[in-house]
C-alpha cells in the first residue's frame with residue numbers, strides 16, 4: 001500500500017530507510033543464487049564478541065540475572081565506564097552521570113527526547129550518520145545541515161557552524177570519529193567548537209561511539225574539554241558487541257534526574273545479560289583482544305586506502321578512526337547509487353552510496369567499510385579494478 005494511504009505520524013513521513021539495508025538484501029539474494037559477494041557495506045566489525053564477554057554472559061545466565069536492571073544501568077558497569085574514562089582520558093566522570101542505554105541508538109533517542117523540542121533547529125554535518133538527522137525530524141525539529149568537504153577533513157569549523165546557525169538553533173550534534181568519513185575533530189577545533197557552543201548557550205552532543213577504533217595518537221573526548229557537553233558511546237564497535245544492544249551516554253550533572261525519568265519511560269533498562277557481559281570488556285584479557293583487532297582494522301585501512309588512491313578514488317589524506325573510507329568516485333561516475341548497484345550486480349562487491357549519509361555531493365561519494373577479511377578486501381579490489 002502507498003504510504004500516503006496509511007495513517008502515519010507526520011514525523012514518520014520524513015524518515016528514509018537505510019539504503020545500505022537494501023544493498024544487504026540484494027547481496028543476500030545474490031548469495032542465495034550461489035554467488036560470492038564481497039561485503040564492504042556493513043558497518044559492524046566482522047569479529048564475533050570476544051570470549052571473555054561470552055563467558056561473562058554465560059555466567060550471568062546461569063546465575064539467573066535475567067530481570068530488569070535499574071533504568072540507569074547496573075552500578076558495576078557505570079563504575080567500570082567511569083574507571084575507563086580515568087584510565088584512558090585521565091578524566092573524572094562520576095558514575096552517576098553515566099546512563100547505560102540499548103545501544104548508542106537508545107542514547108541518541110534519549111537525548112533527542114531530552115534536548116530537542118518541536119521547531120528547534122539542530123546543527124549537524126552533511127554527510128553524517130543518518131539516524132541523527134532522522135531523530136531530529138522525528139522530534140518535529142529541523143536538522144540544520146552543515147555541508148563539509150574532504151579538504152576540511154569532513155568536520156566543520158566554527159565560522160561555518162556560525163553561518164548555519166538560525167534563531168531557532170538550540171543544539172549542535174557532531175560525531176568524532178565520524179561515520180561515513182572516518183575523520184575526527186582534532187583537539188584545537190573541538191575546543192573552539194565547545195567554547196562557541198557554550199557562548200551561544202547551545203547543547204553540544206558528541207557521538208564518540210568509534211572512539212576505541214582510532215588510528216591517530218590524539219583523539220580527545222569532548223568531556224576533557226567541556227563538562228557541559230553530552231557524550232554518546234557504545235559497546236557495539238570497539239568492544240565488538242553490536243547485537244547485544246548496549247551503549248551509554250554521559251550527561252552533565254544537572255540533567256541526571258531527567259535522563260533517569262526518560263530511561264524509565266523509554267526502555268525501562270538496557271538488556272540485563274548484555275550489561276553483565278560487558279563488565280568483561282574492562283579486563284586485561286579482553287583489552288588485549290580489542291587491541292589486536294584494532295591493529296587488524298588499521299592494517300586493512302592502510303591497504304585499502306592506498307589501493308583506492310592508486311585506482312583513482314579521491315579519499316582523505318588520513319583515515320583517523322572508525323571503520324570507513326568515504327571515497328569520491330567522480331573520476332569514474334557522477335551517480336554513486338548507480339555505481340554501487342552496478343558494482344554489486346555485475347561484480348558482486350557491496351558498498352554503500354553517499355545518499356545514505358546526506359545530500360551534499362552524495363552522488364559523488366561511496367562508503368567502503370573495511371569490516372571484512374584482508375583476503376576479501378583483496379578480492380574486492382580485483383573485482384573493482386575489473387569494473388573500472
Ligand SMILES: Cc1ncc(COP(=O)(O)O)c(C=O)c1O
Pocket residue numbers: 043102103104105106129175178179207209233234235236242246247
Ligand atoms: C555514528 C553512529 N552513531 C550511532 C550508531 C548506533 O550504534 P549502536 O549499535 O550502538 O546503536 C552508529 C551505528 O553504526 C553510528 O555509526
